Amino acid sequence: MTTSLRMVVVGADAAGMSAAHQALRGAARRGRRIEVVVLERSQHTSYSACGLPYWVAGDVDGPARLLARSAAQHREMGVDLRMGATATGLDLDAGFVEYVDDAGGHRVDFDEVVLATGAAPIVPRWARDDRGALRPGVRPLKNLDDGAYWIDRFGGGRPGRAVVVGGGYVGLEMAEALLRRGWSTTLITRSRVMNTLDEDMSTRIEPALAEAGVEVVSETTAVALECRGAAGATVVATADGRTYAADAVVLATGVEPVSELGAAAGLPLGKSGGYLPDPAGRLAAGVWAAGDCCESLHRVTGEYVFFPLGTHANKQGRVVGENISGGSATFGGVLGTAVTRFAAGGAHVEVAHTGLSSAEAETAGLRTAGLVTEGRTASGYMPQARPIATKVLAERGTRRLLGMQIVGGQGAGKRIDTAAAALWGRLTVDDLAQMDLAYAPPFATVWEAVQLAARRLADRL
Amino acid sequence: MTTSLRMVVVGADAAGMSAAHQALRGAARRGRRIEVVVLERSQHTSYSACGLPYWVAGDVDGPARLLARSAAQHREMGVDLRMGATATGLDLDAGFVEYVDDAGGHRVDFDEVVLATGAAPIVPRWARDDRGALRPGVRPLKNLDDGAYWIDRFGGGRPGRAVVVGGGYVGLEMAEALLRRGWSTTLITRSRVMNTLDEDMSTRIEPALAEAGVEVVSETTAVALECRGAAGATVVATADGRTYAADAVVLATGVEPVSELGAAAGLPLGKSGGYLPDPAGRLAAGVWAAGDCCESLHRVTGEYVFFPLGTHANKQGRVVGENISGGSATFGGVLGTAVTRFAAGGAHVEVAHTGLSSAEAETAGLRTAGLVTEGRTASGYMPQARPIATKVLAERGTRRLLGMQIVGGQGAGKRIDTAAAALWGRLTVDDLAQMDLAYAPPFATVWEAVQLAARRLADRL
Numbered sequence: 001m002t003t004s005l006r007m008v009v010v011g012a013d014a015a016g017m018s019a020a021h022q023a024l025r026g027a028a029r030r031g032r033r034i035e036v037v038v039l040e041r042s043q044h045t046s047y048s049a050c051g052l053p054y055w056v057a058g059d060v061d062g063p064a065r066l067l068a069r070s071a072a073q074h075r076e077m078g079v080d081l082r083m084g085a086t087a088t089g090l091d092l093d094a095g096f097v098e099y100v101d102d103a104g105g106h107r108v109d110f111d112e113v114v115l116a117t118g119a120a121p122i123v124p125r126w127a128r129d130d131r132g133a134l135r136p137g138v139r140p141l142k143n144l145d146d147g148a149y150w151i152d153r154f155g156g157g158r159p160g161r162a163v164v165v166g167g168g169y170v171g172l173e174m175a176e177a178l179l180r181r182g183w184s185t186t187l188i189t190r191s192r193v194m195n196t197l198d199e200d201m202s203t204r205i206e207p208a209l210a211e212a213g214v215e216v217v218s219e220t221t222a223v224a225l226e227c228r229g230a231a232g233a234t235v236v237a238t239a240d241g242r243t244y245a246a247d248a249v250v251l252a253t254g255v256e257p258v259s260e261l262g263a264a265a266g267l268p269l270g271k272s273g274g275y276l277p278d279p280a281g282r283l284a285a286g287v288w289a290a291g292d293c294c295e296s297l298h299r300v301t302g303e304y305v306f307f308p309l310g311t312h313a314n315k316q317g318r319v320v321g322e323n324i325s326g327g328s329a330t331f332g333g334v335l336g337t338a339v340t341r342f343a344a345g346g347a348h349v350e351v352a353h354t355g356l357s358s359a360e361a362e363t364a365g366l367r368t369a370g371l372v373t374e375g376r377t378a379s380g381y382m383p384q385a386r387p388i389a390t391k392v393l394a395e396r397g398t399r400r401l402l403g404m405q406i407v408g409g410q411g412a413g414k415r416i417d418t419a420a421a422a423l424w425g426r427l428t429v430d431d432l433a434q435m436d437l438a439y440a441p442p443f444a445t446v447w448e449a450v451q452l453a454a455r456r457l458a459d460r461l
Numbered sequence: 462m463t464t465s466l467r468m469v470v471v472g473a474d475a476a477g478m479s480a481a482h483q484a485l486r487g488a489a490r491r492g493r494r495i496e497v498v499v500l501e502r503s504q505h506t507s508y509s510a511c512g513l514p515y516w517v518a519g520d521v522d523g524p525a526r527l528l529a530r531s532a533a534q535h536r537e538m539g540v541d542l543r544m545g546a547t548a549t550g551l552d553l554d555a556g557f558v559e560y561v562d563d564a565g566g567h568r569v570d571f572d573e574v575v576l577a578t579g580a581a582p583i584v585p586r587w588a589r590d591d592r593g594a595l596r597p598g599v600r601p602l603k604n605l606d607d608g609a610y611w612i613d614r615f616g617g618g619r620p621g622r623a624v625v626v627g628g629g630y631v632g633l634e635m636a637e638a639l640l641r642r643g644w645s646t647t648l649i650t651r652s653r654v655m656n657t658l659d660e661d662m663s664t665r666i667e668p669a670l671a672e673a674g675v676e677v678v679s680e681t682t683a684v685a686l687e688c689r690g691a692a693g694a695t696v697v698a699t700a701d702g703r704t705y706a707a708d709a710v711v712l713a714t715g716v717e718p719v720s721e722l723g724a725a726a727g728l729p730l731g732k733s734g735g736y737l738p739d740p741a742g743r744l745a746a747g748v749w750a751a752g753d754c755c756e757s758l759h760r761v762t763g764e765y766v767f768f769p770l771g772t773h774a775n776k777q778g779r780v781v782g783e784n785i786s787g788g789s790a791t792f793g794g795v796l797g798t799a800v801t802r803f804a805a806g807g808a809h810v811e812v813a814h815t816g817l818s819s820a821e822a823e824t825a826g827l828r829t830a831g832l833v834t835e836g837r838t839a840s841g842y843m844p845q846a847r848p849i850a851t852k853v854l855a856e857r858g859t860r861r862l863l864g865m866q867i868v869g870g871q872g873a874g875k876r877i878d879t880a881a882a883a884l885w886g887r888l889t890v891d892d893l894a895q896m897d898l899a900y901a902p903p904f905a906t907v908w909e910a911v912q913l914a915a916r917r918l919a920d921r922l
Contacts (some may be wrong), residue, residue, distance in 0.1 A: 014907070051842055051902045065842040169901075299897070310907045311900045332895040339899035352899055381512055381526040414872075414905070417879040417898045424896035425886030434793040435885040436760070437878045438800035438813055439772045440630075441512045444875070446475070446771045 004033035007324055008097050008110035010087045010261065012040035013047070014313035015291025015320075016116030017069070020079050022321025030326045036079050037108055039099050041086035044144045045071050050310055052147045053170065056154055057177035063144050087117075090265040092287060112286050112324045115262050115275060116317065119255035119292035119308045124165070126224050127251055135225060137234055140251040141170060153248055159183045163236045163244050165222045166252030167193040169340045172205075172351070174250050175214050179344035186215040186244050188222050188236065194351055196338075197405045198358045200372055201391050204407040205342070205349055212345030217244070225249070255308055257293045270295040272306035279330040281320035288324065290316035299333035300355050300402060300423065301364045307334050336403075337420045339413040348386075350413030354420040355403025358393060367396040371457040375449035377411040379441035388412040390453035392419075394429040399461055401429050404450065411443075415450050433458045465494040468785055469558050469571035471548045471722065473501035474508070476752025476774035476781075477577030478530070481540050483782025491787045497540050498569055500560050502547035505605045506532050511771055513608045514631065517615055518638035524605050548578075551726040553748060573747050573785045576723050576736060577778065580716035580753035580769045585626070587685050588712055596686055598695055601712040602631060614709055620644045624697045624705050626683045627713030628654040630801045633666075633812070635711050636675050640805035647676040647705050649683050649697065655812055657799075658866045659819045661833055662852050665868040666803070666810055673806030678705070686710065716769055718754045731756040733767035740791040742781035749785065751777035760794035761816050761863060761884065762825045768795050797864075798881045800874040809847075811874030815881040816864025819854060828857040832918040836910035838872040840902035849873040851914035853880075855890040860922055862890050865911065872904075876911050894919045 007023055009016045020036045027034035046068040054060050074081045082101065089098035096109045121140035129135050139149055154162075159182035164174050167189025178185040187193070193209065193216060194202045206216050217238065224237040235243045257274035259267075267283055270276050275289040279297065283289050291313035295304040312334055322329040339352040361368045370393040378384040386409025393403040404419035406412055422432045432454035439446055447455065468484055470477045481497045488495040507529040515521050535542045543562065550559035557570045582601035590596050600610055615623075620643035625635050628650025639646040648654070654670065654677060655663045667677050678699065685698040696704045718735035720728075728744050731737050736750040740758065744750050752774035756765040773795055783790040800813040822829040831854040839845040847870025854864040865880035867873055883893045893915035900907055908916065 048840060048842070048902065048907070050900070050907075051840055054843060054902050059844055060842045173901075309900065311897065311909075314907055315895065332892075333897075335897040337897045337899045338901075339904050340901045341903060343903075354897070354899070379509060379512055381509070381521045382515060383520055411875075414875070414899060415878070417876070417909070418882050420898055421879050421882035421888075421893075421896055422886065424892060425883065425888050427882075427886050431793075431885060432882075434776065435882055436772065436794075436796040436798045436815070437881055438798045438815070438875060439511070439770065440799075440801045441509065441515050442802055442804075443800050446509070446511075446775055448772075448878070 004035050005111045006035045006037065006109065007112045007114065008108055009036065009038040009114040009116055010097060011116035011118055011291070011293070012038045012045040012081060013116065013118055013291070014310050015317035016114065017046050017074065018314050018317025019114045019116060019288070019290055019321040019324070021077060022318045023325045024078050026322050026325025026327050032326055034325060038079055038081045039085040039087050039097065040081065040083050042143065043083055045069070045074060045081065045083070047144055048310070049142065052141050053173035053177050055147050056141070056150045056174065057180045058155070063147060066144070087261055090261050092265050092284065095286070112288065114320055114324070115283070115287070115289040115293055116291045117258040117261060117293045120258050121251060122254045122256050123251060124222065124253060126222065127249070137247065138225065138249040138251065141174060142255065150250070154178065154181045154183065160247030161245055162186070162248045162250060163188060163246040164250045164252055165236070166254065167195065167218070168252060168254065169338065171252035172340055172342050174252055175209060176342050176344045179212055179214060185213070186217060186246070188217045188220065188238060188244070190219070190221045192218045196357065197351065197353055197407070198370070198391060201389065201405045201407050204389055205351060208342055208347040208349035212342070212347040217242070255292065257306065257308070259293050262289070270304045270306070274306050276304055280323050281316055281331060282323070288320045290320045296331070297333040299335050303364070305334065305336070307336055309338065332424070335420050335423050337416060339416060341413060348410050349407060350410065351407050352413040352416035353403065353405040354416050355401070355423045356393060357403060357405065361393060361402055366402065368393055368402060369396055369457060369461055371453065371460060373453035373456050375452050376445050377408060377449065378443060379445055382441045384411065384442050386410055386412060388415070388449045390450055392429060392453045392457045394457055394461060396461065399428040399430060399458070401427055401432055418450050429454050429458045429461065465496050466572045467496045467498065467570065468573045468575065469569055470497065470499040470575040470577055471558060472577035472579055472752070472754070473499045473506040473535070473542060474577065474579055474752070474774070475771050476778035477575060478507050478535065479775050479778025480575045480577060480749070480751055480782040480785070482538060483779045484786045485539050487783050487786025487788050493787055495786060499540055499542045500546040500548050500558065501542065501544050503604065504544055506530070506535060506542065506544070508605055509771070510603065513602050514634035514638045516608050517602070517611045517635065518641045519616070524608060527605070548722050551722050553726050553745065556747070573749065575781055575785070576744070576750040576754055577752045578719040578722060578754045581719050582712060583715045583717050584712060585683065585714060587683065588710070598708065599686065599710040599712065602635060603716065611711070615639065615642045615644065621708030622706055623647070623709045623711060624649060624707040625711045625713055626697070627715065628656065628679070629713060629715065630799065632713035633801055633803050635713055636670060637803050637805045640673055640675060646674070647678060647707070649678045649681065649699060649705070651680070651682045653679045657818065658812065658814055658868070659831070659852060662850065662866045662868050665850055666812055669803055669808040669810035673803070673808040678703070716753065718767065718769070720754050723750070731765045731767070735767050737765055741784050742777055742792060743784070749781045751781045757792070758794040760796050764825070766795065766797070768797055770799065793885070796881055796884050798877060800877060802874060809871050810868065811871065812868050813874040813877035814864065814866040815877050816862070816884045817854060818864060818866065822854060822863055827863065829854055829863060830857055830918060830922055832914065832921060834914035834917050836913050837906050838870060838910065839904060840906055843902045845872065845903050847871055847873060849876070849910045851911055853890060853914045853918045855918055855922060857922065860889040860891055860919070862888055862893055879911050890915050890919045890922065
């Protein structure tokens with residue numbers, strides 16, 4: 001080929017840059033010519049958002065360590081990366097993107113366009129002032145600028161009182177970071193900590209937080225921010241009428257897809273507001289999407305779901321880049337696999353899940369059976385042994401494995417991958433109970449914890 | 462039913478006692494009557510053989526901690542357990558077992574017999590005196606008596622010089638135990654340490670042993686034991702003419718199935734000398750076998766292999782007990798999954814494998830591709846990050862996953878279970894590359910190490 005294809009990517013984080021580089025690699029492999037333009041509105045590219053809490057906690061030296069690649073490195077690898085470039089318009093018929101940067105407005109034509117605009121933190125109204133700006137001392141933790149803000153606040157000086165709003169992954173991780181920084185920490189969550197787990201599992205998490213000294217306020221929402229007293233101390237008020245003094249308020253209230261650009265161009269959106277790519281990553285002819293601005297097909301239910309995670313962003317970006325460069329790749333879907341931990345103040349709890357929870361299975365109309373089994377991460381006589389609670393969920397009749405949830409001590413969390421692999425292969429709970437997993441006393445019990453759980457459920461099905 | 466079935470089990474360790482209890486449970490569930498007689502030649506039952514090195518190392522307080530259940534507990538649960546009872550004859554036609562105990566010779570009739578006689582350590586000729594007894598200071602580590610012997614030797618007093626003969630799991634674990642006890646340790650192995658792994662993986666283990674202070678002597682065999690000098694110091698001589706002074710010699714030279722009883726009764730044996738049960742655990746009508754005295758069907762090759770492991774013994778025993786009590790269970794086969802570690806003297810290396818090695822795949826006549834990939838156990842910027850080398854093996858053409866090997870730091874080993882689950886489900890290397898595995902910075906890289914390895918191999922297939 002002598003003509004060159006132009007691919008324009010909007011967003012230079014995991015999904016966008018995976019797409020960009022895979023397209024370059026794929027084109028090179030196939031002897032095709034491709035020009036890759038990437039528009040990024042911020043001054044950062046390819047950073048680990050998941051690493052931000054650990055930067056704030058002090059595990060990570062500085063923001064440079066969180067960068068997978070610099071803008072200069074991307075450019076050296078052949079990407080026409082335009083930083084500080086905010087896409088403002090998308091014309092799918094004429095095939096161009098409009099954007100603005102410091103130099104003014106621009107337009108770039110494309111043969112293929114990839115929407116990789118990510119997700120943005122959900123900011124409650126009470127966290128903003130009348131002009132819509134975040135109020136002082138209140139901020140989410142989504143990007144490197146947020147990280148720098150919180151490092152400045154928590155990284156030195158006299159520890160104060162912090163309120164974390166939100167009991168999901170980021171809330172839990174920031175509670176760890178704050179405790180490790182010596183701050184008095186209150187966590188407010190509208191239902192319970194880690195409510196993506198069924199209640200019979202999530203209730204096992206709070207004792208670890210309490211043990212470490214976190215004040216957990218559950219089943220209520222933060223509704224207002226007040227300034228009180230002569231010193232103007234900030235107070236967070238909750239729906240049940242209580243107040244919590246705070247020198248800093250971390251918003252961990254989730255994210256939502258950034259999809260205005262495509263929505264304005266007439267692209268359909270899902271319930272969450274995310275794009276709905278097919279397994280090839282395609283939205284329409286020549287139009288693609290990847291990463292946190294998308295919903296993904298759930299491999300168990302076949303429904304679109306919103307699981308904004310770097311692991312999917314990387315894979316989806318790769319699939320899109322491969323397809324644009326002439327390949328034929330598909331994204332196999334998501335299982336909702338996730339893991340985190342809370343490790344501070346002598347407590348260490350790991351939390352993981354994959355597949356459906358009981359609540360999700362019920363919504364999907366599946367006839368299920370679930371069981372929580374208590375086990376150990378290592379042989380009971382070993383010093384490494386920690387408790388691990390495993391909930392297994394299977395479909396009645398087909399005996400198909402539907403999901404697993406884990407709450408346990410050190411070494412518990414990553415065992416979820418065994419269930420994720422079994423779910424990926426559409427295996428039964430009997431398969432999981434029977435499979436040949438690794439055993440040695442420092443690593444597992446002779447009936448591995450996840451397998452013991454599967455066996456017990458299999459016996460009851 | 463009013464008539465009672467009598468089941469006689471020979472051997473009261475994992476396989477035998479799993480069979481016994483499952484038969485009792487299954488019969489109770491089905492309203493059947495069953496009488497379970499178990500013959501055990503030793504004075505111990507249901508102990509964790511895998512825990513012995515950790516007892517010697519000092520992790521485990523005493524032998525009682527290694528016992529899953531005492532003889533009294535088994536009896537309370539309804540098992541007619543006869544200790545110190547050595548089976549001497551098996552008549553399959555007439556249906557009885559002959560045995561001797563302190564009171565003399567006995568005979569017990571059966572409707573169903575389960576052979577669960579385990580495996581015995583392979584003891585080289587040079588380790589025995591003219592009358593066949595183990596020479597002083599030389600002993601394997603297979604049962605609780607061996608453990609007590611070595612605890613007496615290593616658990617106190619002035620540390621000396623130990624030679625471990627054998628570089629497999631027990632050899633590695635005993636090298637750890639000896640170092641942790643302060644002994645100067647030499648490990649002699651006929652090929653290389655952990656030669657169940659391919660050489661491009663196993664060579665990654667020796668540096669950790671050397672770093673910790675173990676003298677590794679590879680590619681030679683111990684051939685003689687000599688007493689030298691006035692003090693009568695023991696010296697181990699190797700085939701290449703070198704000698705190694707030793708105050709203690711630990712034999713870690715593997716085990717072989719104990720199958721004389723069935724062999725004498727005309728039951729066929731495999732290449733290793735083990736019984737060859739079908740997936741139901743049956744050798745012949747009314748005759749069953751389970752555990753380390755058996756070969757097992759390999760799930761990848763379909764061939765009988767000898768993998769004496771407690772995990773299989775427990776599952777196989779359960780299958781046999783279920784079938785004898787009127788159920789219909791099968792053992793799904795083995796993958797050869799195993800994990801161990803060497804953690805002493807500042808070194809920590811974890812070693813794991815599942816499925817076929819390159820050498821095994823070649824023997825099986827498979828067209829394979831393999832690749833070693835270097836990764837990290839956690840995000841590179843996290844303090845938990847340790848190196849992990851992952852070798853993935855897949856079949857050309859079908860792209861079927863065939864095996865995985867892992868050598869890495871803390872947290873590396875148990876990741877093998879993800880590959881084991883994928884192998885169990887007969888998934889492809891592409892499945893492993895694409896599946897939704899758990900990520901958070903303290904637990905993994907965003908492309909999980911085992912998945913990165915699979916993806917790289919998939920790209921090359």
